Amino acid sequence: MRKLGLVCVAAFVCIPSVTLAPAADPAPLHDADHWINADPPQLLAELAGQIQSLDPEDSRTLARAGHILLRAGKTDEAAGAFKSALQADPKDDEAFVLIAMAYREKKMWAEADEWFARAVERDPKDLDHQVEWGVSLWDRGDRKKAAEMFVKALKAEPKAGRLLYKIGRGID
Secondary structure: OEEEEEEEOOOOOEEEEEEEOOOOOOHHHHOHHHHHHOOHHHHHHHHHHHHHHHOOOOHHHHHHHHHHHHHOOOHHHHHHHHHHHHHHOOOOHHHHHHHHHHHHHOOOHHHHHHHHHHHHHHOOOOHHHHHHHHHHHHHOOOHHHHHHHHHHHHHHOOOOHHHHHHHHHHOO
């Protein structure tokens, strides 16, 4: 948590000062033996905790932590992180995509579609959102809808290497 205050010097000039809340103890993650001996879900939960502690009021940070928690199999905790992300900024379409990608990774298609739809509705001109949703459709076998999304995005921005990369990364 950040606190903003004012520090006034003798000349009565006020300059902002910032007090930051202490970060969570990263010590275990700085120990190679800990990495070697810990099981992946435990490590993922620790990483998510560290991510959250970096900026506990930033919607994208919270969505990323939720993504890692979902990968760790901690569905309830992930849902809590996603809820916190939305409370931090209910209009952050990038957070919506992070949430959708987390559900896509777990093959939770209905949830992924809901969040991709919200992201595209929030920012219909963002072609990256559409391509990521297309990758999700491709992943579940709906190549026709995926192809339509890919073609639409590539026609709108034919020389976008990042879109080609996202498509290429997502299909197999």
